[in-house]
Amino acid sequence: MGGWATAHAQDPVDPNAPPNEFVQTVGNNALNAVRGDAAAKQGDTRRINELVDQYLLPYVNFRKTTRLAAAQGWRTATEQQRNDLVDAFRGTLIRTYGGALSDVDKIAALNVLPFRGDPNAADVVVRTTFSQRNGPEIGVDYRLEKTPEGWKIYDLNVEGIWLIQNYRNQFSQQIRQNGIDGLIAALNQKNQNTRQDGQR
Numbered sequence: 001m002g003g004w005a006t007a008h009a010q011d012p013v014d015p016n017a018p019p020n021e022f023v024q025t026v027g028n029n030a031l032n033a034v035r036g037d038a039a040a041k042q043g044d045t046r047r048i049n050e051l052v053d054q055y056l057l058p059y060v061n062f063r064k065t066t067r068l069a070a071a072q073g074w075r076t077a078t079e080q081q082r083n084d085l086v087d088a089f090r091g092t093l094i095r096t097y098g099g100a101l102s103d104v105d106k107i108a109a110l111n112v113l114p115f116r117g118d119p120n121a122a123d124v125v126v127r128t129t130f131s132q133r134n135g136p137e138i139g140v141d142y143r144l145e146k147t148p149e150g151w152k153i154y155d156l157n158v159e160g161i162w163l164i165q166n167y168r169n170q171f172s173q174q175i176r177q178n179g180i181d182g183l184i185a186a187l188n189q190k191n192q193n194t195r196q197d198g199q200r
Contacts, residue, residue: 015150023126027110030055049098061152069167073175091191122146
């Protein structure tokens, strides 16, 4: 696992590596970054989110995640609305990933499970577990697609709940009630509230 003593050391990420290796490197780098940052270890939400943005999110396809979560709402949205929704949902995803790393000291290791499927396929699932100190393992699966730039994560399953499906239900209700602009406004408001809470 590389050892946590070298907390600031970051391994180079190869987006064209086998999917298991790609997820292992990206995940370890994010964990190491949070574990090695004094403010993040103290639970500074803003700093954790900054590290997630730096080390994890470059390997996430926000646009695909947003398009699949918005479903019918995406198809009827203007290009400007789509761009605004991607930007707003990015903040939500940062909070989601950041929250998962907020108790990093409880996480002993990221364990990538044996790969099932065709590693040469364009769409794959990589299964992992986070082993915790004094706690049960948490199962986390990553759905990846092969892009011209290499692997990109676009969906996440935590303990049996897929992120896109979870948000699709929420987004659908919000769009029915307030339209796509209402959904964008609601996401931005939540992101703003989180930033303000993190600064207190």
